[in-house]
Amino acid sequence: MLRKYGIYAIIGLIVLFALLHLGFPPEQHDTRTTATTFLGGSAFLLMTCAVVLSTRAPILESLFGGLDRMYQVHRVVGVSAAILALVHFFGVPKELPAGVDPVANVLVPSAPLGMLGLIFLVIGLFVALNRKIRYSFWRPTHKIMALVYLLLVGHFFTAPAIFVEQFSPSGLLLLISAIVGVVCMLYSLFGMNKRTALPYTIETVNAMERATEIVLKPTGAALQFKPGQFAFVEIQGKGWSEPHPFTISSAPDEDHLRFSIKVLGDWTRKVREELQPGATVMVRGPYGRFDAANATEKQIWLAGGIGLTPFLSKIRAMQPDDSRQIHLVYAAREEQDAIFLDELKRLAEKLGNVTIVPVFSDEGNFARVDMMKQKLPDALGSYEYFMCGPKPMVNGIMKDLKGEGVPRHRIHTEAFEFR
Numbered sequence: 001m002l003r004k005y006g007i008y009a010i011i012g013l014i015v016l017f018a019l020l021h022l023g024f025p026p027e028q029h030d031t032r033t034t035a036t037t038f039l040g041g042s043a044f045l046l047m048t049c050a051v052v053l054s055t056r057a058p059i060l061e062s063l064f065g066g067l068d069r070m071y072q073v074h075r076v077v078g079v080s081a082a083i084l085a086l087v088h089f090f091g092v093p094k095e096l097p098a099g100v101d102p103v104a105n106v107l108v109p110s111a112p113l114g115m116l117g118l119i120f121l122v123i124g125l126f127v128a129l130n131r132k133i134r135y136s137f138w139r140p141t142h143k144i145m146a147l148v149y150l151l152l153v154g155h156f157f158t159a160p161a162i163f164v165e166q167f168s169p170s171g172l173l174l175l176i177s178a179i180v181g182v183v184c185m186l187y188s189l190f191g192m193n194k195r196t197a198l199p200y201t202i203e204t205v206n207a208m209e210r211a212t213e214i215v216l217k218p219t220g221a222a223l224q225f226k227p228g229q230f231a232f233v234e235i236q237g238k239g240w241s242e243p244h245p246f247t248i249s250s251a252p253d254e255d256h257l258r259f260s261i262k263v264l265g266d267w268t269r270k271v272r273e274e275l276q277p278g279a280t281v282m283v284r285g286p287y288g289r290f291d292a293a294n295a296t297e298k299q300i301w302l303a304g305g306i307g308l309t310p311f312l313s314k315i316r317a318m319q320p321d322d323s324r325q326i327h328l329v330y331a332a333r334e335e336q337d338a339i340f341l342d343e344l345k346r347l348a349e350k351l352g353n354v355t356i357v358p359v360f361s362d363e364g365n366f367a368r369v370d371m372m373k374q375k376l377p378d379a380l381g382s383y384e385y386f387m388c389g390p391k392p393m394v395n396g397i398m399k400d401l402k403g404e405g406v407p408r409h410r411i412h413t414e415a416f417e418f419r
């Protein structure tokens with residue numbers, strides 16, 4: 001769901017810092033120092049926001065509208081912090097204040113710490129934003145950002161006369177944010193993964209056309225989730241490496257947890273070719289706010305390929321007394337690729353309030369707004385939209401819907417990528 005409270009909170013934090021720092025600057029600051037330390041402080045606050053977002057806290061999901069959105073904001077905030085830090089570095093006066101003994105240089109160790117932090121920040125960002133870098137390599141190297149954060153904390157704590165020797169309200173704000181940031185950083189490095197990990201056993205591995213369905217049985221407590229949510233799946237055993245996110249395709253009241261996994265790279269191929277029943281899996285979650293339960297009565301669900309999974313869970317969970325009118329537009333290359341289509345048709349017939357609209361590109365049909373205009377019984381503006389699928393499809397439909405006057409807050413998307 002589209003939520004902007006979190007973004008407003010970040011903007012509010014920077015505005016508060018501006019008011020405190022520019023409104024009550026330390027006395028010995030000239031204008032240039034005030035301006036450049038404002039940029040440096042803002043960079044640090046944004047870095048803190050990025051660290052806080054990496055904790056995947058449920059309350060933050062509510063403020064930002066889901067973990068995928070949080071990671072998008074995390075990325076934007078990280079890039080903005082790096083830009084501000086660079087401007088701060090090049091802009092801040094390099095000469096020592098008048099009367100300072102160069103032998104007892106007060107800028108040591110603040111300046112080298114800041115410089116080191118900036119170098120690692122730029123390297124870390126290059127790695128983080130480079131999509132060619134494999135995720136299994138990307139993930140451990142991204143942890144370099146924890147070191148960057150600590151270096152920057154050291155940089156401003158040892159900065160001469162700016163925050164420590166002379167108390168300033170903006171310095172206090174930075175101090176509080178540093179404490180919050182370090183706690184969050186330690187939690188996301190050492191505590192987060194233990195928080196919601198539940199053990200499961202693989203019961204079945206079903207190889208389907210272009211996807212693999214894995215069926216998991218809980219060995220203890222079962223995961224509580226809402227249709228449309230996702231979880232991190234970590235297969236225990238040599239060679240399985242990091243956890244991967246997948247939308248839960250089963251309904252919450254089923255005894256088993258089901259995931260439908262498209263082969264995209266090494267890990268997903270290994271699932272299809274090597275995963276055996278009996279393997280132990282840790283499942284962490286649930287995450288995500290792709291929730292259609294409380295939206296308007298008339299809904300359009302748009303699924304592209306494996307983007308069907310959140311809708312699969314929703315339909316499997318639907319009760320006969322559900323009053324919503326739902327059109328599920330299911331786009332695939334050809335009928336064979338449209339996994340679970342038969343089950344969807346069966347469920348739709350049984351439920352009565354769901355219409356399945358399969359669209360196959362090999363037959364020259366595409367999920368497009370002009371097609372929807374023809375097939376839907378009511379005007380486009382009377383529906384609420386939920387979309388999950390390839391980025392070009394989702395972005396194209398979003399643009400066209402907005403062009404048709406559908407307000408942005410009635411369009412909800414789920415991204416199958418964090419980077």
Ligand SMILES: Cc1cc2nc3c(=O)[nH]c(=O)nc-3n(C[C@H](O)[C@H](O)[C@H](O)COP(=O)(O)OP(=O)(O)OC[C@H]3O[C@@H](n4cnc5c(N)ncnc54)[C@H](O)[C@@H]3O)c2cc1C
Nearest residue numbers: 135243244245246247261262264265266267268309416417
């Ligand atoms: C919220 C969410 C829900 C998803 N639901 C489904 C689903 O129901 N079915 C499905 O088939 N796919 C789903 N995906 C995509 C799935 O996570 C990736 O396809 C899978 O992790 C790719 O792993 P790989 O090593 O085989 O491929 P790679 O080629 O290594 O990765 C392909 C891309 O997947 C992403 N990725 C890879 N590994 C990870 C990881 N450990 N954590 C996060 N992202 C990673 C990266 O962006 C990478 O560029 C979902 C992704 C997200 C973010």
